[in-house]
Amino acid sequence: MTVTLTATATCTAGAAQVVSGTPEKPGLPQPVNRRMLVERAGFLTALVQQLASGLLATAWTEQHLDQLASGVDAEGRKLPAKGWMALRRLGWTPLVPAGLRVPDRVLRAVGEETARALRLAVHRRAVTAAIIAAWPADPRCRTTDDWALLRWHLPAGTDNATIRNRTRQIAAFAARHGRLPDGFTELENPPAVAAQVLLAAADRQLVRVERIDEVRARLWVQLPTVPAPVSYRDWSWHDIIVPLPPTVAPAAKLCTPTLRLRDGKVRLDLPFETTVEPAPLSGHRRAIGADWGYNTLLTAVVAEPGPDGTVVCSGRALRYDAAGVSRKLDRLRQHRETLQTKVTHLERLAAGRQSGLDPASTAKLDLLQREHRQVCARIRNLGRALAWSGARWLIDQAHATGATVVYLEDLTSMEAPGSSKAWNRRLSNATRGVLADAARHLGAREHVAVVTVPARGTSSGCPRCGNKLRHIQAPDNHKPANPWALCACGHSADRDFSAAQRIAARGLAGQHRTTRNRAGQASVRQTVDVPVQRAKTPTPRPAIRPAASRDKHRPTPSRPRRPARRAQGFTPAALATAGSRPAPTRAVQRPAGRTPQNLTVQVPGTTASHTFSSNHTRTRHRVRWTVLGRGFHHHVHATPLQQRAGTRGGGETPGTPRIAREN
Structure with missing residues (x-):
């Protein structure tokens, strides 16, 4: 059995060009510089953010959240798993301003962004309703009965941190208004919509992703060429080269990314899938x-x-x-x-x-x-x-x-x-x-x-x-x-x-x-x-060496004397080359204070300062542990790794000694 492991790599768009046709028949390509690419991607993110904010504000009512939480539409059919399809089944569509021409695939991205925010609000609303229903006399100190009643109302899997945060939020509202909130929408305002485009909600008519080689991928996406497109001629296909980071394996499957802007660059959150064998949950020996x-x-x-x-x-x-x-x-x-x-x-x-x-x-x-x-x-x-x-x-x-x-x-x-x-x-x-x-x-x-x-x-x-x-x-x-x-x-x-x-x-x-x-x-x-x-744990002991002989049957061996280290400024060669500077005489009255010293060459007739001893160069600090x-x-x-001989696969490494227990 294999499982699919999904990860996301943040990439930056590289070279780009706009074509007059489609990815199948590109036509005449024209290069697009980085500034123009950022500008056109900003047109798309701003348009999606504007439409999603309007749709979210319209659906931010208790009736809409009740209908979404029920999981069925007006005819009793189960809502689809995809967010934009669920909103369309419920009849919630974004309001496009008059005169704008927005492709249907872009409206899908708007619906997906709104649906994700609303589904998160449904979960928070259930927790908030449970806490309000079991509101104690003293929210700062619940009794055992209060906790039992609260756990009975709460959704399964709610942790204590969520309970504490929601309790503080409701208590702050009660302190300001003198009463508990009537509903979740009164307690919270609609959340802010991020300036991003969930391209995964669209299909090949808006976006395509293909791999060029191990380190590059190609993204085909339709971007508006003007801030307010009034016709489909204002939308053009853009061919964007995406450099892949080393974390993306050559055999990984690339998925549709999320487009956003960051620090004047076009960023792509690129998901990729890798098939792996799941690790066993039992039978472990180490x-x-x-x-x-x-x-x-x-x-x-x-x-x-x-x-x-x-x-x-x-x-x-x-x-x-x-x-x-x-x-x-x-x-x-x-x-x-x-x-x-x-x-x-x-x-x-x-x-x-x-x-x-x-x-x-x-x-x-x-x-x-x-x-x-x-x-x-x-x-x-x-x-x-x-x-x-x-x-x-x-x-x-x-x-x-x-x-x-x-x-x-x-x-x-x-x-x-x-x-x-x-x-x-x-x-x-x-x-x-x-x-x-x-x-x-x-x-x-x-x-x-x-x-x-x-x-x-x-x-x-x-x-x-x-x-x-x-x-x-x-x-x-x-x-x-x-x-x-x-x-x-x-x-x-x-x-x-x-x-x-x-x-x-x-x-x-x-x-x-x-x-x-x-x-x-x-x-x-x-x-x-x-x-x-x-x-x-065995304690390493040093090898036993024979004791040094201290008898006097032979002369004491001579040891080489360590040569005296002298600074480069005091060598005879340096002293010989210092003659170009005249030595001060007693007839010249110098200013008060210590005689000025040259840290490189000692002038004859002066006294060496005791504040420096050598001319060793100071090496800059190096971060050695990061390198290691x-x-x-x-x-x-x-703690550094102690790699032993053997394979790096799962299971016990061959040749690894068992942990010895004390008798």
Whole structure:
């Protein structure tokens, strides 16, 4: 059995030309420069955004959302899966201004953009309606009965983070108006439509994608040549060459992309499909258990099933430390909040004045908004790069150790109650969700299963005996803290390393109960804790050398004397060439202060300064760990890979020694 793995590559349009005919009969091609291509692509994105915004505003009513949520049309037929077809079945079509000529395939893209926004609103509306129906007396502190009533009304699979966010939104509305909202459309306004074109909703009459070679693809798309096309003669086929990134395999199937503009360039979100063999969910003989952390993003351990239903874990911890990047994200988040505060202040000031802001304040507001967007983009890009780097490191460690499965703890339903604002800000910067998705994607490509296990109790329970752990500062400092875990049975280890052992044990013990949800994500839902045995790790010892003889039966051998190193400026050749500069005499009175020194050549008659000793050139800082593959950033410190002899395929690496357990 094979599965289709879909990924998206962001590409930039390259050379382009416009033709007078069709892709079958191009006719006379004419080159199109980058500025003109961006301009015409902007005509199309602006047209789609305008029509989609109008259709979304028209359908943003409780009656329309009820009809879409029912899943059937007026005649009782089931709505199609494609969004634009479902809207047409319901009779919801965009209103084209008089005088404009828009192809039907462009209207399909408008309908698909609107349908996706409305279907997301239907899900949020169901959650909001359930929370309003079970609104407690004190929304900040629900009782057990309140939670039971709320869970009965909520849709299946709703996590606690969604409940908390929707509760805060409804409470803010109640504080402003003194009552609960009558419906979802009163609570939320229609969302903003992105300036993009979902070309996947069209067919070959609007867009075509074909591959030229391993590194290039060709995109045929119809673009308007004027901002407001009034006839079909204002639409022309454009032949665009798209360079492919290295992540797109030569055998991958290219799908229809999404067109958008970014930084004065035409961007294409190009999906591509790859057929892979799914990794097995059970029968694993070696696994990696990874624990999440804030400073140390990932702490992993290698484990194997042991005798009598136990699990044997290696004594070596695999760490992916991204503390420097986390602090950078924290600083960027604080800077973003500061900029947003200034922007909000100027916007309120402009709303309170009838004449608006003065030119200087308007320019300042534009500058702050532009800087805010740049900081937000920096946070997104850095977090995404950190997540994919950590996922790539985790899958590579699985290959290097011969593991066929990676177990992660499921944090989708866990919260940190009672935390401070600073800690909540740090948690919001976490990239765990993106990292887990990236690990699943890379694991599917590399034939490594990625499975989640229940997270409750992984850090508080002892992996040896299962009793409650004491969290202290250090082995020699029993002050209550989080770094170190100590148990009465003698277990003493780093807290994250101890939790990683427990995660690996839960995964291996419950691997026969692994299931997949509707999205294809594998998980072990039932908690099964088994004892973890200590690993017997061989300690490398230096080779035994004979003791040096200290007798005096022979003369002490002479040792070569190390030559004295002299700076280049003090060599005889340099002193000989320094005669062109006259030496100062006692008859000349120099200014007050120390005698000026030449750091290259010492002038006869002067005193050498004691502030420098040699003429070694200072080499610039080099980011060595990035070159060695230990991380994508010079503030990321990760355990290097230890590739052993054998194949990189799934299963245990041949020649890899088993983990020895302590007798």
